[in-house]
Amino acid sequence: MGDTSGAGEPTLEEQIAAYQREFQDLDPQVEKIVSALSRLNRRMNVAYGRQTAELGISNAEWEVLKALVLSGAPYRMGPGDLAKRLGLTPAAMTHRIDRMVSEGLVTRERDESNRVRVIVELTHDGRGKWLEAMRLASVFEEDLLQDLSPEERTALGEVLTRLLRRVEHAQPDAGGRLSDLD
Amino acid sequence: MGDTSGAGEPTLEEQIAAYQREFQDLDPQVEKIVSALSRLNRRMNVAYGRQTAELGISNAEWEVLKALVLSGAPYRMGPGDLAKRLGLTPAAMTHRIDRMVSEGLVTRERDESNRVRVIVELTHDGRGKWLEAMRLASVFEEDLLQDLSPEERTALGEVLTRLLRRVEHAQPDAGGRLSDLD
């Protein structure tokens, strides 16, 4: 009676079989790639979330730290730029920065040379958190790819960037909602 | 004077260069794969979101339709199972079903044989929406993979499922938060 799997997530194979059953004009090979991509990404996000939680910061906060660090020294950005970078509204950014200021991860001050602007700057502590998070993340990522030979890694990187170029060409940047980690 | 890129998203290459600058013990090849995976997934989600929006349903609603369809005829599930499947809390599922009932995508009724349980069933209209969405999605997916030869597709699918197995083995299923589309 019922499915092979209970309530949890079906295996990838079960899911592809179900797609075949319900929607015949579907290339199983294509579906396999797409589904695996999606699941892989979800699992990675869960893993990152756990790691950052251990450090006492949320995933959302990690994103902000990351954007600031990657902007390069002196690790400053305006709320508006941060919002665009992370794909959220300026309003959400205001609140996120509120929290992070109160936790000492960043500082917020008016730009004296142009008093409309606000400058968000990474604190020493904030940078430290990012470094710790990166250490955890890099261990996880290296572990993830452990079974892949150097040739496979090269090939995978190449294929993925090819796909990425194709998607980005198709939809330049419009909107960029749906924040994610990369 | 500042970055190569403005406020928007840096290119993949710029981002990897920034990582190298800020965190030396990072294998650029690993980072390339991970970042490309993440970006690719985000772009795909944006694309799916647009397509479902055209059909007048939200991405969240599409997920529910998908779970029901893939469960097989007669396309019924309980709210709790749906919640587990989509990685949300039962409370969120209650509200989501409320909306979908009022839009005629699903029906909700008590199971008369066990009055604790509730049965959510796909309507004809809901199934139709799913089919339309799938048609759009499959066109998009086929287009995405257009440049890949059959051999490349096979290889990519194989490598991705290998990675997936590794992650799923590492973290069996604990929590499953962070809903996503696959």
Next chain:
DNA sequence: GCTTCGAAGTTTAAAGCTGAAGTCTTCAGT
């Protein structure tokens, strides 16, 4: 048969996000 325990859903309060309106600053035209 009554009580207790547990499972399934719903309700409620609080967090975070979006979209729209509001505030303050700067710049351009006169």
Next chain:
DNA sequence: ACTGAAGACTTCAGCTTTAAACTTCGAAGC
């Protein structure tokens, strides 16, 4: 200078989600 318009951020109202309390029904034990 003065006014109007545009830009950058914040505030506000509404929605979605989560976590936790609550309700209801069914199953076991005595």
